[in-house]
Amino acid sequence: MTTLETTFEQKLFELIPQTRNLGIQITQIADTELHVRGSYALNKNHLDIVFGGSIAAISITTAWSLLQHKIQQAGLTGNLVIKQQEIKFLLPVHSDFECVATLQSVQDWPLFLDSYRQRGRAKLVVNAHILCEARVTSTFQGVFVLYQPS
Structure with a gap:
């Protein structure tokens, strides 16, 4: 983990304190993707599998x-929130x-930037998936909105 990942992870834990309890570690930040390592021990349920709520969070x-x-x-600058999600x-x-x-x-990114700069509001779809033992165990799609605070 580089300084970039460590710094961003610390900022994440400050902005959203609950994320510290998820047992996650940001391992890689690149231009088009971000990787997080998750802890089985901190997220398992009564069935000895990772809790679905943890996977979603x-x-x-x-x-x-x-x-x-x-x-x-x-x-x-602005407020980034999730508007809709499917897992x-x-x-x-x-x-x-x-x-x-x-x-x-990746073609959506310039459109997102233009929309935000022109209207003070923009939305973008981000996908994620959980990998365990080299297998995709869940897929996620979320619509996020960035808006100027009033």
């Missing part, structure tokens, strides 16, 4: 983090796992 957090990082890189649980998670978030389409 970590997927949202990872997707939000990717977009928040790109927004900061672009020098934008599909494909397989149970029995060990530590990774969540990877990506933009639905």
Whole structure:
């Protein structure tokens, strides 16, 4: 983990304190994706699999983090929130796992920037998936909105 990941992770924990309790670690931030390592031990349920609520929360957090990082890189300010999300649980998670978030389409990013600069509001779709033992165990798609505070 580089200084970029460590710094962003610390900022995430400050902005959204609950994320500290998810047992996550940001392991890689790139231009088009962000990787988070998740802890099985901190997220398992009574069935000895990772709790679906944790999977959903970590997927949202990872997707939000990717977009928040790109927004900061672009020098934008505003409030980033999730508007809508869909998650599909494909397989149970029995060990530590990774969540990877990506933009639905890199071509959407310039449109997002233009919309925000012109209207003070923009939305973008971000995808994420959970990997455990080299298998995709869930898929997530979220619509995020960046808006100027009133």
